[in-house]
Amino acid sequence: MSSLFNPEIRPEAPAADAAGARRAAMAASHAAAVRRRERLAQGHLLLLAVIVLGPLVIYPLVRLVLLSLTGPHGLSLHAYAAFFQNPESRGVIGTTLWVLFASASIASVLGVALAAILFFKPFPGARLVTRFLELFVAFPSFLVAFTLIFLYGSQGSVSIALQKLLHLDSASFDFLFGIGGVILAEVVFYSPFVVRPTLASFALLDMRLVEAARSLGASGWMVAARVVLPLAWPGIAAGTILCFLLTLNEFGILLVLGSAHLVTLPVAIYSSATVDLDLPMAAAGAVVMLAMSLSLYALYRRVNRRRAEGAGDGK
Structure with missing residues (x-):
């Protein structure tokens, strides 16, 4: 039956569904891009921590603790x-x-x-x-x-x-x-x-x-x-x-x-x-x-x- 005689079938429904699918795809793409940027920022932060904090802070502190635990016969x-x-x-x-x-x-x-x-x-x-x-x-x-x-x-x-x-x-x-x-x-x-x-x-x-x-x-x-x-x-x-x-x-x-x-x-x-x-x-x-x-x-x-x-x- 033609959609002119059936009010439950609207011609714009497929277009609306397609627009909604496009918006969902764009939102998913945007969320994925945000997650990629966050992972990249975390990677840069970890790299910075390893390069800067490692030799300047972490390594001296670890060496200090190990030195304090050094005895005549090893760790004590x-x-x-x-x-x-x-x-x-x-x-x-x-x-x-x-x-x-x-x-x-x-x-x-x-x-x-x-x-x-x-x-x-x-x-x-x-x-x-x-x-x-x-x-x-x-x-x-x-x-x-x-x-x-x-x-x-x-x-x-x-x-x-x-x-x-x-x-x-x-x-x-x-x-x-x-x-x-x-x-x-x-x-x-x-x-x-x-x-x-x-x-x-x-x-x-x-x-x-x-x-x-x-x-x-x-x-x-x-x-x-x-x-x-x-x-x-x-x-x-x-x-x-x-x-x-x-x-x-x-x-x-x-x-x-x-x-x-x-x-x-x-x-x-x-x-x-x-x-x-x-x-x-x-x-x-x-x-x-x-x-x-x-x-x-x-x-x-x-x-x-x-x-x-x-x-x-x-x-």
Whole structure:
């Protein structure tokens, strides 16, 4: 029967089916092309990892671990046993943790306080100070140590000025070469690393909550404790953990300002490798320090991810 007399049979149906088939074929071809590009990109990334990360990162780390497991008769844990059973090593770890917590804690508190002043109490030149702090993180750490020497050393400008003003025989600061100078230099250098993530967290605050708390009669300290800190703690925690991580791995300041009595884990590893020529012991200490650093970095990534998720929920 002709399609003119049967409404269920439409002349355009075969054309529509053909168009749909073409669209499906095009979609399948596009998906296949996307998969090919993804595989090609993964191949390039793997090639880059093999060429660049292999000889520069993976191979040295593998060699470090194998060296730490090298004993008199092949693979063993002799170097780790000697490292942890040595009283000097325990003293080194204690000194490292003491300098770490003292420096990073003070730097974190100072960084958060400075960020709060720059954000909530802006003053003329606050933007310039913020830009300087951003630039300051690019400076090498040992430069801060030498700056302190040029200021407070025996021939430093501040020492000479005090000597002339107060008619003193000597005005050098005895604390500089030791734990006091190391903590001061690390606080000065690592405080800006806390300022930036804290400012980023403050920028995400809903200021209507802060204004509402102030309108209800809350003091500045109460607003900070009840409103600002609970909302901004992921950024503050991320900056604090980053400060601890960088302070743990500090070497330049310790090498310049540390005395013979202030031996931390990085200095002990350097001394074992270059002075004592005990490479397995140095490798064992390096692996221990690497484990500490990776643990802090994993905690930093977790807190930073939570901060990013909170920023996304706020949007």
